[in-house]
Amino acid sequence: MSIRVYRNAAIHTGEVGAPPAQAMAVDGELLIAVGTEAEVRAAAGPGAELIDLDGAAVLPGLYDAHIHTAQYAQSLGAVDLRDVRSLDEALALVKAHAARLRPGAWLFGGRWNSNTWNPPAQPDRYALDSVCPDIPVALPNVDGHTVWANSAALRLAGIDASTPDPVGGEIVRDASGEPTGILREAASYPLRALMVSPDLRDLLRAAQEELLGLGLTSVHDIDGEDCRAAYLGLRDAGELKLRVHKAIPMVHLERAIAEGRRTGQGDDWVRTGPVKIFSDGALGSHTCHMSESFAGEQGNTGIAVTPYEDLVALFSRAAGAGIAVATHAIGDRANLLVLDAYEALGHTPGLRHRIEHAQHLRPDDLSRMARLGVVASMQPVHCTSDIDLVDSLLAGHELASYAWRGMLNVGVALAFGSDAPVEHPNPFAALYAAVTRTRTDGTPVGGWQPEQRLSMAEAVTAHTLGAAYAAGEEERKGLLTPGRLADFIAVDTDPYRESPEAVLRTKVLTTVVGGDVRWRRI
Numbered sequence: 001m002s003i004r005v006y007r008n009a010a011i012h013t014g015e016v017g018a019p020p021a022q023a024m025a026v027d028g029e030l031l032i033a034v035g036t037e038a039e040v041r042a043a044a045g046p047g048a049e050l051i052d053l054d055g056a057a058v059l060p061g062l063y064d065a066h067i068h069t070a071q072y073a074q075s076l077g078a079v080d081l082r083d084v085r086s087l088d089e090a091l092a093l094v095k096a097h098a099a100r101l102r103p104g105a106w107l108f109g110g111r112w113n114s115n116t117w118n119p120p121a122q123p124d125r126y127a128l129d130s131v132c133p134d135i136p137v138a139l140p141n142v143d144g145h146t147v148w149a150n151s152a153a154l155r156l157a158g159i160d161a162s163t164p165d166p167v168g169g170e171i172v173r174d175a176s177g178e179p180t181g182i183l184r185e186a187a188s189y190p191l192r193a194l195m196v197s198p199d200l201r202d203l204l205r206a207a208q209e210e211l212l213g214l215g216l217t218s219v220h221d222i223d224g225e226d227c228r229a230a231y232l233g234l235r236d237a238g239e240l241k242l243r244v245h246k247a248i249p250m251v252h253l254e255r256a257i258a259e260g261r262r263t264g265q266g267d268d269w270v271r272t273g274p275v276k277i278f279s280d281g282a283l284g285s286h287t288c289h290m291s292e293s294f295a296g297e298q299g300n301t302g303i304a305v306t307p308y309e310d311l312v313a314l315f316s317r318a319a320g321a322g323i324a325v326a327t328h329a330i331g332d333r334a335n336l337l338v339l340d341a342y343e344a345l346g347h348t349p350g351l352r353h354r355i356e357h358a359q360h361l362r363p364d365d366l367s368r369m370a371r372l373g374v375v376a377s378m379q380p381v382h383c384t385s386d387i388d389l390v391d392s393l394l395a396g397h398e399l400a401s402y403a404w405r406g407m408l409n410v411g412v413a414l415a416f417g418s419d420a421p422v423e424h425p426n427p428f429a430a431l432y433a434a435v436t437r438t439r440t441d442g443t444p445v446g447g448w449q450p451e452q453r454l455s456m457a458e459a460v461t462a463h464t465l466g467a468a469y470a471a472g473e474e475e476r477k478g479l480l481t482p483g484r485l486a487d488f489i490a491v492d493t494d495p496y497r498e499s500p501e502a503v504l505r506t507k508v509l510t511t512v513v514g515g516d517v518r519w520r521r522i
């Protein structure tokens, strides 16, 4: 491939304090020069291909450090119950969606939130059976930790009145002991294992276009082994346009070890990531593991999905085999225990361990997290979505919540992402949330716990270089400097010059991965 010069742009390289560059030269997949147009054209030599970016602002490609791309790909064609405000409305949408499916196909989707339904109603399998008597339906709620299933789905998963509650989960039952169709945490795993889409590769091929169009050039994928296989298939067919750091689900750790997988192995398109371990649930389901009871629920401190001794054993098994650990922890007790377990693991050179979400910590644990070198993989939009929940459920708790500023101040490495499809994967929504701590309607005015806000530069860094650092890729990605991959985006709004409200509405114009234009707004 000849040398290309991308010119006529305000190029934010991501280096602290560096003025914008005007042009970049790319040879193959790598940047070879960045600077004024004259400098770059001199470095590129005669005969370079010139590509005009029409004066746009350019940023390093955005990197989502926590996204479920298979679930997101499935959600693009699934029923979305997020904005539904009653049980009847939910059932009408499910019925309309089911009419389009072939017999035996699973109905995907969900994200319902029965707390917002009026009149108040408890979802159960009989309601779903009334609109879907034959096809299996299993719909995760808005935080993904509770599943609402119909009778056909329960039958396929072998769940009935005689099934005991699994460790770390609950099959909700009626007075006679019959499952109601509501499954919490680990109780939903048998269903989830069945809900495999046969055409994941096609779905991911379509979903990558959406993600590239949002300005993402790399992702840490948190989904399953079927997703990994689909990505390897796309890569081998030359159809992969987005770079994937692929996590290993906890249940497949032994298989990954047996296959000799190690974190960081692979190429620049598909690389082996960390093993993903759950330590607790989520706030919305009242299952995150807290040191004190939820307000108004004396005695309920959430669920420890993986007991501490098992965390320690899993960490040492993974790290001993060269696999980094990424542990989901939301409640302060969960975060404390996970940090204890990382401390017990000791020094593991070359492996960057992380906490996924790291939402509510005891203030003392921030500096411990920094000292242990544990990366905080956080999703800014979770903060602004959760404001009411935190103010009510965690009232009176002494916590550092979504404490981005506090973490940076003590030296915790931050990596930002979306957790899509729990939230929309738009990274500009994350930048807006990180610098304002307000919802998209501007409330609460001045921001929620505004002392934890970041500057735009810090937020962009967490969504680029920070995510690259979490993957051990900071020498390849995250900055636009010579020797790094030519992964960048041209946007219609310069985040360093415009207001956060304008940044929220940013439109990506061009997405370049490995020196090639992979997506362009038409």
Ligand SMILES: [Zn+2]
Binding pocket: 066, 068, 222, 419
């Ligand atoms: Zn997640």
